[in-house]
Amino acid sequence: MDKITLTYDGTFEGLLSAIFETYRLKINVDRIVPISNYQDSLFAEPVHVVTNMVWVKRVKKGIQQRCGKAANTLLYRCFLSEQRDIELLILHFVRTAMIRQHDVTRNYRDEKILNLHQINKKIGREVHRMHAFVRFQKTKDDIFISIIEPDFNVLPLIGDHFEKRYPAMQWLIYDTKRHYGIYYNKSVLDFITFEAKDHLKLRQLSKDILTTDEPDYQNLWRSYFKSVNIPERNNQKLHVQHVPKRYWKYLVEK
Amino acid sequence: MNERIKEKLEILSDAAKYDVSCSSSGSKRKNTKYGMGNSTGMGICHTYTQDGRCVSLLKILLTNYCIFDCAYCVSRKSNDVKRAAFTVKEVVDLTMNFYQRNYIEGLFLSSGIFQNSDYTMERLVRIAKELRTIHKFNGYIHLKTIPGASEELMQEAGLYADRLSVNIEMPSESSLKKVAPEKDYKSVLEPMSYIKEKIIENKEERRKSKKAPLFSPGGQSTQLVIGASPEKDLEVLTLADGLYRQKSLKRVYYSGYIPISEDNRLPVIYQPPLIRENRLYQADWLMRFYGFNLNEIVDEKNPDLDLALDPKAAYALRNPAIFPIDINKADYELILRVPGIGVKSAKKIVSARKFGALREGHLRKLGLVWKRAKYFITCADRNFKFLNWKPEVIRQQISSTIMTKAANSNQLSLFP
Numbered sequence: 001m002d003k004i005t006l007t008y009d010g011t012f013e014g015l016l017s018a019i020f021e022t023y024r025l026k027i028n029v030d031r032i033v034p035i036s037n038y039q040d041s042l043f044a045e046p047v048h049v050v051t052n053m054v055w056v057k058r059v060k061k062g063i064q065q066r067c068g069k070a071a072n073t074l075l076y077r078c079f080l081s082e083q084r085d086i087e088l089l090i091l092h093f094v095r096t097a098m099i100r101q102h103d104v105t106r107n108y109r110d111e112k113i114l115n116l117h118q119i120n121k122k123i124g125r126e127v128h129r130m131h132a133f134v135r136f137q138k139t140k141d142d143i144f145i146s147i148i149e150p151d152f153n154v155l156p157l158i159g160d161h162f163e164k165r166y167p168a169m170q171w172l173i174y175d176t177k178r179h180y181g182i183y184y185n186k187s188v189l190d191f192i193t194f195e196a197k198d199h200l201k202l203r204q205l206s207k208d209i210l211t212t213d214e215p216d217y218q219n220l221w222r223s224y225f226k227s228v229n230i231p232e233r234n235n236q237k238l239h240v241q242h243v244p245k246r247y248w249k250y251l252v253e254k
Numbered sequence: 255m256n257e258r259i260k261e262k263l264e265i266l267s268d269a270a271k272y273d274v275s276c277s278s279s280g281s282k283r284k285n286t287k288y289g290m291g292n293s294t295g296m297g298i299c300h301t302y303t304q305d306g307r308c309v310s311l312l313k314i315l316l317t318n319y320c321i322f323d324c325a326y327c328v329s330r331k332s333n334d335v336k337r338a339a340f341t342v343k344e345v346v347d348l349t350m351n352f353y354q355r356n357y358i359e360g361l362f363l364s365s366g367i368f369q370n371s372d373y374t375m376e377r378l379v380r381i382a383k384e385l386r387t388i389h390k391f392n393g394y395i396h397l398k399t400i401p402g403a404s405e406e407l408m409q410e411a412g413l414y415a416d417r418l419s420v421n422i423e424m425p426s427e428s429s430l431k432k433v434a435p436e437k438d439y440k441s442v443l444e445p446m447s448y449i450k451e452k453i454i455e456n457k458e459e460r461r462k463s464k465k466a467p468l469f470s471p472g473g474q475s476t477q478l479v480i481g482a483s484p485e486k487d488l489e490v491l492t493l494a495d496g497l498y499r500q501k502s503l504k505r506v507y508y509s510g511y512i513p514i515s516e517d518n519r520l521p522v523i524y525q526p527p528l529i530r531e532n533r534l535y536q537a538d539w540l541m542r543f544y545g546f547n548l549n550e551i552v553d554e555k556n557p558d559l560d561l562a563l564d565p566k567a568a569y570a571l572r573n574p575a576i577f578p579i580d581i582n583k584a585d586y587e588l589i590l591r592v593p594g595i596g597v598k599s600a601k602k603i604v605s606a607r608k609f610g611a612l613r614e615g616h617l618r619k620l621g622l623v624w625k626r627a628k629y630f631i632t633c634a635d636r637n638f639k640f641l642n643w644k645p646e647v648i649r650q651q652i653s654s655t656i657m658t659k660a661a662n663s664n665q666l667s668l669f670p
Contacts, residue, residue, distance in 0.1 A: 106606065106608075107609040108620060109606050109610055109612065114620070131298050135357065136355045136356050138355070144354065166291075166354070167288060169354065217355065219260065220259070220260060221357050223263060225309065227264045227267045228303055229305055230271060232513075232525075233528065235305050235306040237306075239302050239305070242302040242308070
């Protein structure tokens, strides 16, 4: 039988539904792609899979029974990498676990499983960077706003950290690349989107909306950053390695 | 905001920067319901300076006025520098505002000694107390214990701080006395012992009742200045090893001496000994995380670390009988001893080999440093016979790659 391409809605649940579908239809798939990324091919008509929460539960349960809860987390985090064909790596993991009937998570001999761990490591690094590089600016109505542009779609993974740290503040972290944010109102953390015309305003916060002492604290931070440096030890290579240039745009001190 | 605060911040952070302790880790402090901040245990570096050092805490002196005259210190009495002093309110305000903006993990507060030790310590404690009680600040606080401060004040400091530290600075008492006439080892080691006892006591109390208040949950640390006095690495590491074992320190920091003073009690040097500093940290890591004993790293015959070779590789080449190590059979502890294999890759190896024998192809992808490790291991498809194991040859191959690496960075300027 010819290999088939499946499309899904672009969510993790959608992907798990598609994986379930490969079992239900007993098919081998060529690719699984988000419907929005799918480009028409002359030769194949893709099959679209509608997200089905019952299937999602069954897949998750199947993984958890064989590989433990952590495996589901691993797959979700890898999914957020948005890497091309990450779907096939995840499919491979599920299939291997089902065939072997035991925990395959630590089988680093399997190239694709090792690859998932490497991706997960990159995700972890990006999450850690966002914990470090988020810079809030205080607005007149007491909301702390931060703009980020992470390499991967890590916003769903970082809210928890900031919620624990700043439970008594209102804050918004906005991903300008993916056009959505997380907003916390001192009690609930939620995803938030803005109309297209507001995207640009978020890229560069206008002075008018910030508190009057916001520029002062930014200045103080910049001068602190400068004076803690020890020029005799200068090491630009190490500096850039730790704070890659692509993050400079939203760092107050750079 | 006035210019005066900015100037104070510049003076008092510039004076604090030679204290290399930066970590915000090792302490878990949960936030309170409407409080500000927490410590997760792992620490976060929020940015890095041009010299590649991490910036995690707002590291400042309360004041750089000082009655002491320690030659290694930029704030010594006889040095002609601009002096300044923060008020309690100013430090609290800076900490809170930087923290809210996610610039920092917390506060690192030290001070020159003005009037006397207790007077100074009392002010440091007051700042920590105000942050914790009035502002519900639960971020990281690192306090310096001022030598000579009373036990009551140290006790109080431990209640608010996540980590306490007192710097030894000079790696031998005779060197310390030479450059810091007002100090001796007793004045440093006694507070350390006191804090250690308190930490143990507190752990016991916390075991009985979760509600018992924390006491310096991130432990204590110290700093040794390297290259300003004649001690060999053997003496430096013996001291560090003793501090880890007897005083249960969490960290010993090594700070390559930077010629900040033209004080004639100190040698004239032009470049901080950065490579030596790096080797000492590597040796320190081997003792703490890799199960090495001090005498396996340095001894009477080799009192200094090899600058051209990392201490683990140097150990391996001094002990050829242990190698090669069979990756598929050796214990985890032994795998940890292979140059080029770290804690993470050693764990991966031990997990992965349960699924089948490991070959070179697997190992190359596991994240270990293959070009280093390859000299010391065998695996399913690598027979040691063909490795042609000669310590001198390997030494040259490994150290030449290290030196080329150094040549590409500014560190080579150490070897003109």
